[in-house]
Amino acid sequence: MKGSKLIAMISVFALVGLVVAPGSAVAEERIIIDGSTTVGPIAKAFAEYYMSKNKDVNITVSESGSGNGAKSLINGMCHVADMSRFMKDKEFAAAVKKGRTPVAHVVAIDGIVMVVHPSNPVKGFTVAQVRDIYMGRITNWKDLGGPNVEIVMISRDTNSGTYETFEKLVMKKKKIYEKAEYVGSNGAIRQRVQSTPASIGYIGLGFVDRSVKALEIDGIVPDMNTISSGIYPIARPLFMFTDGYPKLGTHLHRFITLHLSPRGQEIIEEIGFIPVTRY
Amino acid sequence: MELKTRRMLDRSFTTIGVFAIVLMAVSLVILLQPIVWRGAGAFIFRETVENRKLNLELLGRGSRAKVEIEITETEAARKPVYDMMAAFEAEMEEGGSAFRKQYGREYSELRDMLSELLGPLPGEKNPVLIRAQYGRTRWDRAQVKFHQIRYVEKYDYSDPDRMGVKIEKPRSALFESTSIEPLFGYLEENIEQMMLPKLTFYWRFLFDRSFDAHFFGGIWPEVLGTFYLALGAMLFAVPLGIVTAIYLAEYAGESRFVSLLRTCISSLAGVPSIVFGLFGLAFFINTMKISNGKSVLAGSLTLAFLVLPTVIRASEEAILAVPRTYKEAAMSLGAGKWHTIISVILPAALTGILTSIIISLGRAAGETAPIIFTAAVSVGRPLAIWQTLSQPSPALSWNIYNLATEHEAVDEIRHVQYGMVLTLVAMVLLLNLTAIIIRARISKKLRG
């Protein structure tokens, strides 16, 4: 039968995949990390750094939002929950009910930076103006000293800690206008802003690069100094939560304290966030 | 209507029909062209000396002697740059506060960009992240960076009805009549000697793991994850699907139960993929607790339900295509029904069933929505086969989404995204092509 030759070929292909696989690194212990996309870059860089130093551990990182991180930790589905906001009372209560005690580790400090397209002449706002834009009260750049172009507002999805921080620190209980576009991550906001001249968005300090223009808020440039000293108005700590303090000497313990080591701090600074020791 | 008009109508109708087909083919080409072209850039590109350095130091690839010669060569070409920078720094030191105010910010920007292009400048301490340890490893990225060094972006705001229009001004004008001005001319002349671009074929892109969050390295964990997920799904779906198909084709009559079954199968095929994802989360993970959190197993099971209808339908067709005479011959020889099916019908329908499996395999490999909540993570090691039972894995489809939207340096790693897209598309299309070829051979045989 001619078909059988084909079958044989295909099964060989399939088998090659299965046989090659176990040949790759065999990890003994694993650390599962879930949560915020803002903390994601730190977690990913830490994970790769840690795995390169310790061959016997497999660290997986999902970036699915702060709330999801909390949920996974409470359900015992991850060891570390990245969060760009603190745990809510409800989440704490749920965790305690399940016999878990979330312990917060502040890994870095982050500022929320308002960004626009580099072609935008606007230099900065007040917090009140940002609020007005996102409430739909200011809809045109000309009201802010820019050209006569309609503002495209871009917001993080409602599942992010960044969104909730923004809501708390900037919107002050006011609701974001329904015309705002929602995207799933910091990277996506920057991408939308750099490709859309009329847009405005907000991202974590670590995501700011030359392709977008960071705005001054209340006349203060967002940078490492203004944020770590608390002068810049929209700043927040970034957390990793664990269930209880990890047993000393375990991989989890060494991983979760990586941000306190000089190497860890360098990584955080290189990614663009502010190490906690920089006060 | 007149005959002439009718004929014209007929002809134009034909034209429009053909036009629709052409439009379809064109949209396929438009879709595939950037994917193939830019995806190939992940494999074949011009690497700079930095890439060879990285390969040698990180992975021990390449010949040490050759790379070392190249490094000394490029260091020689770079030295004047570093010297000019040192001279300018000295000039700033002497120039007093007014001078420093005028050039301080501009110079630190230039310095940052030069270190991004060439790697850490002499005297700087070596950074921890790999992305900061080396200069631009790809010549195309190096050229983008070089362009940024040469030109300052300014904007013209004269039109009140639009955003500023980009104007590029040479950066050298900012540093006019200082000791660093000649730097730009020197860079212009010697950039190739400083980077030594060379065409390379990075076939290991498929088989390397990623280094430093996909800035470097390949996509092996993703490829492997996709492989496991798709094969795992088939492992569950194929037996179920074939048995169901046998039942429908050989056992069932036209009872009410069978028509209910058929409605269920087509309904299952119509369930949106994201609903499968929610179901997988609610059932396999939250209720059955088959794994503690996401795992390849949970994802495979979810995908199995998704492809089940496809497998059933196509297998049934294949079984029905087996000539009745075969079955009758077997029966007349005294074989039982079950025996007939196993020893006569299934072997005869095997190629047809195989096509259905191949197509479903492609479908399972490409699905994203069902694995978001059940199996996919953005970073993880390649798994060994027994680890798939309990651990999640990256997968091509999810990581395309993840890298294209969530990564902190989306633009820097465009080539990786396109490379992943190309790999996924190639995988799926190759599977489909195989199926098409097999099918063509069957129908050729059938026509004799």
Place this chain on the structure above:
Amino acid sequence: MNDRIYEHTESDLRSRLLMSRGTRRHRRLGALAGDTVLIVIASSSLIALLFIFYFIIKDAIPFFQIEGVREFFTSTRWYPSREDAEFGALSILVGSTLVTTGAVVVAVPMGVLAALCLSDILPFSMRQVVKPVIEMLAAIPSVVYGFFALVVFAPLLQEKGGSLLSVGALIVLVPVSIIGVGVASDLIGARFSEGSRGVARIASAAVLSIAVILVLYQLNRFLGGLRIVSGTNALNASIILGIMALPTVVSVSEDALNAVGRELREGSYALGATRAETLLRVVIPAAKSGILAAVILGVMRAVGETMVVWMASGNAARIPQPIFNYLEPIRTLTATIAGDMGEADHVTGSARYHVLFAMAFCLLVFAFVSNFVSEMILRRSRKQLG
């Protein structure tokens, strides 16, 4: 058919089957047990469907218990994350409807025309080339379409949106208006007497073409002047979804067209009809229920698609103003589920988790109903034609 296909010779068959004679009784008992197992396994898709319904409904009901039904379907205020959360999904439902409509507008005319072309116009050899193209379009994963929409198409729409739209409009409208002018002038000409008919036709054709050209020019200028502020919008998602739904529409309606027998076609030709007339007046009416089923299946594909709309629609929970403004971003059910599941902490039993299941339930009901309808239509048409 040829016996060479399945290379079992008779002796081969016999030798395999004879072996089993001795154990026949044993086998009969086994067969009975086998049959039972068979039915159970065959019901797996039934069981799967029941499970899906059960698990989605189980988590959807609490939402309606906590928040009630009215707000979900009538309010456009979608603020799921706040303390005083609001779960008005109307704008999201409208968003799903909008992109689906857009996708249908793209996919159906093109798909049906392509199906006609495949079944009646193209020669057999060409068909063998075209079919794989359609299969390839169908096989490309949705995340690839989404990637294309986000990375290639959205920036293109922003930069050259107006001219793209006007070129697209011209591609569609020019052939349509040429045919329209031809038919209209012919009809007008027919009203005149034999002698002046030719002149009347030419005159009316000239007048009509000038009018059409003027209209097209104006439209073109309007579209060309449009500035698309944001490339991820309903239009982008609609076009890409339309292309994704195309293969479904083509293959199902081609089946329907093929099911119309040769006799009908030949009868029509025998009466002197041209091919276009045969197709439009005879074949399409005969196959219309099958084509309708194809449209429904295409709609289902578009409604249920996640990655493309998540990446390309902009995800703004707002009904566009005016409602047919496809250049505004919209948000769909599937994208909301995919995007919001992250924060939907079911641990704390929030309505926010259950609202997503309520949305999934809506999708499920829609898929189920439309599948049922299309099944009914197909079954009826098969009976009619069969």
